[in-house]
Amino acid sequence: GVIYTVAIIKPDAVANGRLEDIKQKITEAGFHIAAEEEKTLTEDQEMATQFYKDHEGKPFFDQLVNYMSEGPSMVMILTKENAVEEWRQLMGPADPDIAKESSPDSIRAQFAEDILRNAVHGSSNKEHALKSIEYVF
Template identity: 40%
Template sequence: MKPDAVERNLIGSILVEYERNGLKISEMKLMKASTTIAEQHYAGHTGKPFFDRLVAYLTRSPLVPLVLEGENAINRVRTLNGTTDPEDSPDNTIRALYGLSLSENTVHASDSTESSERERAIWFG
């Protein structure tokens, strides 16, 4: 869960959505991301015009990295989260319900097993 979700006290509401949909939380913590961690997380966007804004957003206040498990978890989480832009996200997805904008869209989800493994190592060692 990204900083805007934590700032707006949405941790519990978002966790309920994941658990209600049969996903299990296997790791979770509240933390403030360092610039190094944020840069590693968004390494695929290095050099893009919005990279510095992404890093600044991720490091501005605490966030909640978590690992969700369950059958077909990556696709299920991505469906529950909705599309990147909350305005275009299907009704009742987490981003449609809680996202503020394209840049403050409340949650992140890995897009593949490889990304999930890389991101888990960044956030949980």
């Protein structure tokens, strides 16, 4: 598997003071935080739009860009054996109602507000991880 991925602690979780709790779960799960940078994915720089380009056209796209631009996120490069899959498992499903059922220990089960404001993001594959690293750092 791929040994790195990009994780984002999203503006809701940063604003709600969840940063340290989430970072603790990350390191307890055996990830190494290889890099981290606080960034606001501002709309005027088109950062959020670029970042979520694959979701352009979906009904929630504008809401997603607004949400991701509303304040600072913590963007991190995580390393671990099979990092992409492992991080997706630790995040849990996008919808916290589903996450609470299927994976109550997951970050989204514990910290997400709803399917949009869901606390964390993770790359879906190696190509996305690489693009995100080039884009954000």
